[in-house]
Amino acid sequence: GAVVSQHPSRVICKSGTSVKIECRSLDFQATTMFWYRQFPKQSLMLMATSNEGSKATYEQGVEKDKFLINHASLTLSTLTVTSAHPEDSSFYICSAPRTGEGFGYTFGSGTRLTVV
């Protein structure tokens, strides 16, 4: 089945540094990637939508200069948290939609970011 590989699974970084999270679609082309953020014991909140070859669309309240999203190819989308602060600590999950007969969404395994 369709797989989205997300890396790293866990990362600890110091305040002020940047962290890049990658999501790769392994056996299908992901023209769109949704990026979600999940705080402990809470639901998933959509941060932004990336589309291959165009600028990402950010949800209201999400700082586009802080959360840089790049969709470089049909199989790779990245989220870079720039100048990270402790309040950016969260669980980040990517998801690629699949249309057609097997319509659905494939989720990455998530990245636990801890900023110290």
Place this chain on the structure above:
Amino acid sequence: AQSVTQLGSHVSVSEGALVLLRCNYSSSVPPYLFWYVQYPNQGLQLLLKYTSAATLVKGINGFEAEFKKSETSFHLTKPSAHMSDAAEYFCAVSETAGNKLTFGGGTRVLVKP
């Protein structure tokens, strides 16, 4: 705008008992509805989905859900809970195939031996 409400942030059931998780949605168009399960520090696994075919949808691990348009509901059930069912469950809606998913607040299921 679409939205999803899951009644009960926590549900506790005994092993072997019925599991019932409630989900109500609002959507301006016939929706696509999903139930996902999440284990700690993991991504989401699809349990089942409704895409305007049969209103009673069967999923993995013995779960099923019934789409009731008149009630705008998509409740998830499992006849007999297993210890491995202890997890967080999310109901989600999409108004267009391939468009963004909107998630409910989640329901954490605890299974007592």
